[in-house]
Amino acid sequence: MKLCVIPGDGIGHEVVPVAVGVLQAVLPGLQLVFADAGWETFCRYGKALPDKTLEAARACGAVFFGAVSSPMQLVEGYRSPIVQLRRELGCHANIRPTLSLPLTVCRQGIDLIIVRENTEDLYVGDEQFDGEVAVAIKRITRSASLRVARSAFEMARHAGRQRITIIHKANILPRTDGLFRDCAREVAQDYPEIVVDEMLVDTAAMRLAQAPESFDMLLAPNLYGDILSDLVAAFGGGLGLAPSLNLGVTAAIAEPVHGSAPDIAGQGIANPLAAILSAAMLLRIWWQRPELALLVEQAVRATLDAGIATPDVISPGVSTQHLARAVIDRLKQE
Amino acid sequence: MKLCVIPGDGIGHEVVPVAVGVLQAVLPGLQLVFADAGWETFCRYGKALPDKTLEAARACGAVFFGAVSSPMQLVEGYRSPIVQLRRELGCHANIRPTLSLPLTVCRQGIDLIIVRENTEDLYVGDEQFDGEVAVAIKRITRSASLRVARSAFEMARHAGRQRITIIHKANILPRTDGLFRDCAREVAQDYPEIVVDEMLVDTAAMRLAQAPESFDMLLAPNLYGDILSDLVAAFGGGLGLAPSLNLGVTAAIAEPVHGSAPDIAGQGIANPLAAILSAAMLLRIWWQRPELALLVEQAVRATLDAGIATPDVISPGVSTQHLARAVIDRLKQE
Numbered sequence: 001m002k003l004c005v006i007p008g009d010g011i012g013h014e015v016v017p018v019a020v021g022v023l024q025a026v027l028p029g030l031q032l033v034f035a036d037a038g039w040e041t042f043c044r045y046g047k048a049l050p051d052k053t054l055e056a057a058r059a060c061g062a063v064f065f066g067a068v069s070s071p072m073q074l075v076e077g078y079r080s081p082i083v084q085l086r087r088e089l090g091c092h093a094n095i096r097p098t099l100s101l102p103l104t105v106c107r108q109g110i111d112l113i114i115v116r117e118n119t120e121d122l123y124v125g126d127e128q129f130d131g132e133v134a135v136a137i138k139r140i141t142r143s144a145s146l147r148v149a150r151s152a153f154e155m156a157r158h159a160g161r162q163r164i165t166i167i168h169k170a171n172i173l174p175r176t177d178g179l180f181r182d183c184a185r186e187v188a189q190d191y192p193e194i195v196v197d198e199m200l201v202d203t204a205a206m207r208l209a210q211a212p213e214s215f216d217m218l219l220a221p222n223l224y225g226d227i228l229s230d231l232v233a234a235f236g237g238g239l240g241l242a243p244s245l246n247l248g249v250t251a252a253i254a255e256p257v258h259g260s261a262p263d264i265a266g267q268g269i270a271n272p273l274a275a276i277l278s279a280a281m282l283l284r285i286w287w288q289r290p291e292l293a294l295l296v297e298q299a300v301r302a303t304l305d306a307g308i309a310t311p312d313v314i315s316p317g318v319s320t321q322h323l324a325r326a327v328i329d330r331l332k333q334e
Numbered sequence: 335m336k337l338c339v340i341p342g343d344g345i346g347h348e349v350v351p352v353a354v355g356v357l358q359a360v361l362p363g364l365q366l367v368f369a370d371a372g373w374e375t376f377c378r379y380g381k382a383l384p385d386k387t388l389e390a391a392r393a394c395g396a397v398f399f400g401a402v403s404s405p406m407q408l409v410e411g412y413r414s415p416i417v418q419l420r421r422e423l424g425c426h427a428n429i430r431p432t433l434s435l436p437l438t439v440c441r442q443g444i445d446l447i448i449v450r451e452n453t454e455d456l457y458v459g460d461e462q463f464d465g466e467v468a469v470a471i472k473r474i475t476r477s478a479s480l481r482v483a484r485s486a487f488e489m490a491r492h493a494g495r496q497r498i499t500i501i502h503k504a505n506i507l508p509r510t511d512g513l514f515r516d517c518a519r520e521v522a523q524d525y526p527e528i529v530v531d532e533m534l535v536d537t538a539a540m541r542l543a544q545a546p547e548s549f550d551m552l553l554a555p556n557l558y559g560d561i562l563s564d565l566v567a568a569f570g571g572g573l574g575l576a577p578s579l580n581l582g583v584t585a586a587i588a589e590p591v592h593g594s595a596p597d598i599a600g601q602g603i604a605n606p607l608a609a610i611l612s613a614a615m616l617l618r619i620w621w622q623r624p625e626l627a628l629l630v631e632q633a634v635r636a637t638l639d640a641g642i643a644t645p646d647v648i649s650p651g652v653s654t655q656h657l658a659r660a661v662i663d664r665l666k667q668e
């Protein structure tokens with residue numbers, strides 16, 4: 001069993017080793033292949049996602065991706081490595097769960113999953129600018145919409161979820177977002193046990209802010225999924241606790257939702273739980289080892305129950321390393 | 335002084351007369367010109383925004399727009415009348431304030447304004463579908479970006495606001511969203527007293543959910559402004575309390591943020607406060623009568639302080655008419 005490990009930039013270097021340590025604790029034979037990507041890599045080699053990294057990721061299938069810093073200005077030749085990696089590996093669904101943990105920073109009662117289309121929409125990178133007018137293409141295809149819908153409904157069926165809410169803005173974008181919605185409804189017919197409804201993205205932002213506990217699963221095009229999953233992460237205790245899995249047919253990328261966090265990088269206080277919980281998703285969904293995923297999640301819960309966490313979620317908080325040891329100790333006791 | 339009144343669909347018919355009554359109470363000479371738009375209008379005349387309505391709106395300059403129902407499916411010939419009206423009247427800035435009111439449904443301490451670009455972005459309605467691939471154009475121009483930024487900074491200066499946060503996703507859309515951001519930064523140079531920062535739209539959704547009170551003004555492209563303003567409205571007591579003003583050079587449209595609410599239309603319980611507070615924005619910003627705007631806002635506050643409101647924000651709530659009378663009574667006492 002192989003795992004391609006891409007720490008990336010900033011706190012990626014701090015949280016990824018912790019999550020990988022957790023995986024090694026439950027999968028003793030796991031082979032690691034380290035690879036580079038991100039802003040530092042771009043500055044050094046002129047490519048944010050080197051070919052060698054892509055090859056290693058392809059060869060392993062399972063990938064652990066930390067976080068990368070991306071420039072806010074147009075930089076010639078730079079393209080977001082995680083967006084590229086998602087597409088190159090065919091990871092068409094980005095699965096972002098939010099589950100209330102026993103912490104005062106978490107709003108209680110939330111247990112939802114956002115399934116985000118992961119390969120198209122405004123993320124295709126087709127933009128032009130003539131000095132006065134800039135245009136970008138939002139691209140939605142039948143095939144990608146059907147594919148991500150299929151993944152969402154399959155996951156709902158296997159996880160015993162009852163309801164999927166399709167997110168769109170079809171009142172303004174009847175052809176693109178309408179297509180996404182119609183494809184989801186088409187797939188839904190094969191899953192009569194799952195209730196399907198739909199919601200405009202603006203209404204969904206309001207409803208998620210008012211009553212996140214009223215949602216079960218959400219299925220969204222790429223950009224809406226990006227925005228809504230960050231919104232919900234706020235109620236789940238912040239980005240320090242938000243895991244995700246990018247899922248495809250031949251590959252999966254575990255990826256904490258947080259970024260490289262340059263403001264706290266190097267201080268040893270980054271929260272590794274988002275990375276650890278992403279590792280659990282890799283175990284459950286990609287390696288099909290739900291019993292191991294559960295062990296990891298239970299160790300996280302027991303650690304939090306003992307009042308141990310980093311300063312972003314508990315005061316006074318402990319260091320990344322301290323929290324990591326606490327989780328691994330509990331894992332070994334289980 | 336003339337006002338073009340467009341009730342639209344659903345609860346538009348219930349709340350617009352109330353807001354217009356409030357305006358008449360403070361501006362006794364106000365002349366009303368009624369006009370049609372919306373789904374009912376489309377079904378009857380084949381046009382959601384008849385030419386006659388557009389002419390009346392143009393002739394009056396000041397417009398009161400209630401709400402319209404829009405179909406979620408592609409309907410040949412239908413285009414959202416409010417999106418058309420905003421563009422046709424050149425109302426380039428959509429101003430959406432959220433201010434905590436003395437109600438338990440409101441999160442306290444919020445006092446922010448979202449200024450949303452109102453004429454372009456994915457709202458240009460340039461979409462194509464060939465049966466497999468659908469594309470939509472996201473269009474951002476220098477001129478519209480500079481114009482809305484100018485309005486935002488002018489408003490910040492006059493209202494004594496300290497900080498403007500520019501919203502974008504320039505890490506993925508460096509040309510379109512980057513242009514929007516760069517134009518805002520260009521305009522900002524003329525306002526050295528205002529602090530300017532920028533935030534990715536996903537991060538903004540998270541920060542708004544965590545700490546809406548930490549924002550002052552936000553300046554956003556059309557679609558992000560749409561999503562974030564609904565998000566924030568949730569903390570301001572819901573859509574029943576969220577006002578807006580679409581502002582241009584030759585026209586302004588007062589418009590409650592809520593929709594036509596078919597679920598409660600006809601029951602006489604729609605909250606007219608969003609419409610009344612939109613009327614106050616028309617008074618303050620368009621007609622330049624801040625003292626009258628204040629009277630209206632004080633009457634609303636006094637009514638809420640007396641525990642009178644519709645069921646969406648207070649229990650037990652009163653009817654639209656009861657609340658309307660309570661506000662107008664207080665207005666007359668002031």
Ligand SMILES: CC(C)[C@H](C(=O)O)[C@@H](O)C(=O)O
Pocket residue numbers: 070080082083226257505506536
């Ligand atoms: C870093 C950025 C490209 C990325 C995205 O927008 O997908 C991030 O926000 C995320 O949600 O994973």
Ligand SMILES: CC(C)[C@H](C(=O)O)[C@@H](O)C(=O)O
Pocket residue numbers: 171172202404414416417560591
């Ligand atoms: C009804 C719809 C076209 C509109 C929009 O998206 O602008 C609404 O959501 C709003 O925010 O005013």
